[in-house]
Amino acid sequence: MNKKSNKFGVKSVVAGVLSAAIITAVPLYAYAAERRKGDVDNDGKITVKDAYAALRHSSRVSFISQDNFPYADMNDDGVITLADCIEIQRIVMGMNDEPTLVVPQQLTLQCGDRTDLDVKTVNNNNGNVTYSYIIDGAISNDGTGEPVLMLTNMGKIKAHHPGTSTVTVKTSTGLTAKCTVTVVNETTTKTVSVAGNNLRITKKLMTRNDCYNxxxxxxxxxxxxxxxxxxxxxxSQWYSMWNLSYKNGETDREVCVHAFLDDTGVYQYLPxxxxxxxxxxxxxxxxxxxxxxxxxxxxxxxxxxSGYDVYAQQGYFDKIWTNATVFCAYLCREYNLSVDNIIxxxxxxxxxxxxxxxxxxHWFKLHGKTMNDFRASVSALLRSSSGVSVSDEEYIEGLPNIYDDEQSVFESFGEVPQYDMFDVWGDNSRSLR
Ligand SMILES: [Zn+2]
Structure with a gap:
């Protein structure tokens, strides 16, 4: 396995609970990179002329146009008063640190990452302002025709397919700032530790699968x-079998799970x-x-x-039992889930x-185990004093082949038999949507 250091500094983002693409930021007193609040005449500078324009408006001498209005209404209360004039004049005189909208100018994300761009403000002194993301619609360079970035129904930006795209953050007061996002599709790995058990989670998203798209x-x-x-x-073998698009005429099953797990660890294929x-x-x-x-x-x-030798398989079963319960403990902690909701x-x-x-x-019972035993094992892990810890993500090249560096139960059995879970279970629909 060819490990590289963490060259992108990608941050994983837990899905939020926001219900729309418009997000309320509290508080946000925002100024754009292109045009700052207080620049009433839109000449690129905040000068005494701007303060004077606000003063004339507040005194009903002459009125500021609708386009320029938000740049004079410093406190966003819908009217331009002497307070706004003073606010502009304080900026002119260097008495105010200018409030600023902070958005990263550039960001590199992995396919499947979600981000809110860490929109922040400096020197806020205002009430609620809303902002939204505008994505430029750039199409990926991977030949799928899919966009580089998408906005999710939870109001997050999703790194969808490889390429470069620009996000404009726009406030309800008409101010904007831009971020250029580069999306890459690489394999990452990290190690989860629970109660002395280490579990490797390798992530490579099935970006061609219709479920992902x-x-x-x-x-x-x-x-x-x-x-x-x-x-x-x-x-690891399921990746090539399922990273296919039924929509585009490739053979697949219209199925996708978030991850597969075996005695070597977890392979995550969906966010x-x-x-x-x-x-x-x-x-x-x-x-x-x-x-x-x-x-x-x-x-x-x-x-x-048929032909299942419980004694011979016990070693493998013990490993997947540990891996699966550690994985569930990690997910429960990460997503604040109750053990009772593992089914x-x-x-x-x-x-x-x-x-x-x-x-x-049907398989657990051959080893004398039930789902209640499984939940009890997860619960015990979560109660352990060491808690759940997660290493940094590392980037690795390609999808690691477990046969290269791991002893696996699969190695000793030669040719992979052509069973298929959906044939076994008798699904004719081909779809597990
Ligand atoms: Zn199933």
Whole structure:
């Protein structure tokens, strides 16, 4: 594996609870890079002439035009008074530090990142002002025809596909500032530690998958645990199988989960904040979904497992049990989820939230485990004194092949058998939307 240092300084952003693209910033006394508030005559400078124009307006001698009005209404109260005139004059005399709208001029993000651009203000002395993002609509250079940036339904900017795009931040008072965003699509990895257990999370988004391109964000309320019913296909191998667009005529299944997990760690393929197509029901729009990879060495006959050697598989099962419970502990902490809201696909079906699958309970029970045991293990991890810690993200080249540097249960079984979880479960619809 070829690890590189953290060259982009990307910050991960948790999905917000804002309901619209217009965001209320409190307080925001904002001045644009192009035109500053107080520049009433729009000559690029704030001078005594501007203060005088405000004075004449407030005295009803001559009136400031509608276009220039916001630049004289310093406190945004809808009228221009002597107070606004004084405010401008204080700037002229150097008595005020000028309020400033602070937006990064340049930013590099990974595909799937969400950001609010860290819009900040300096020297605020005003009430509420709203602002919105205007995205220039630049199209990606990856040949998909998808935009570089999108605005999510939660009011965040999503780094959608590779390329460069410009975001203009505009205040309700008509002021603007710009940020140039470069989006890249690289593989990242980080390590989560819970109660002495380390779990590697490798992230490479399936940017061609229709789910990634068609869906928006949701309020994360829980987690659905799945298992693949596809013996011997490891977590990293699903990337090439599912990073395909059905819409564009490639073979795929119109499915996508947020992550696959095996004995080597987690491979994240969708942003957790975005709707996944994993459970074929309402839980798609409320739950993170991940698949635990089932090991080689047995097969399905219809929906029934045959030739499964519990004793031989126990070592693998113990590893995925630890990895999956650590992963859920991390997600519970990261997204403020209750352990009670971790359910299996089977339980999602019983709750009327998903299709009639039996995973992963049908596999867990071979090892004497239930979903209640699973939730109890996650709960115990969350109660541990060491808590949940997460390392910095590192960038790595390509999608690491687990066979290069890890001993994996998948290695010893040679050819991957051509099972498929959806054939096993009898889904004819091909869609788990
Ligand atoms: Zn499932």
């Amino acid at each position: 068609d869906e928006d964000d949701y309020n994360i309320q829980g987690i659905v645990v799945h298992s693949t019913a596809t013996p011997g296909v490891s977590a 957790f904040e975005e709707v996944g197509w994993h459970v074929g029901g309402a839980a798609n729009r409320s739950h993170i979904g991940f698949e635990i990879c089932e090991p080689s060495g047995f097969y399905y006959s219809g929906n029934v497992i 299996s696909h089977r339980e999602a079906n019983q709750l009327g939230l998903g299709t009639a699958h039996g995973d992963p309970d």
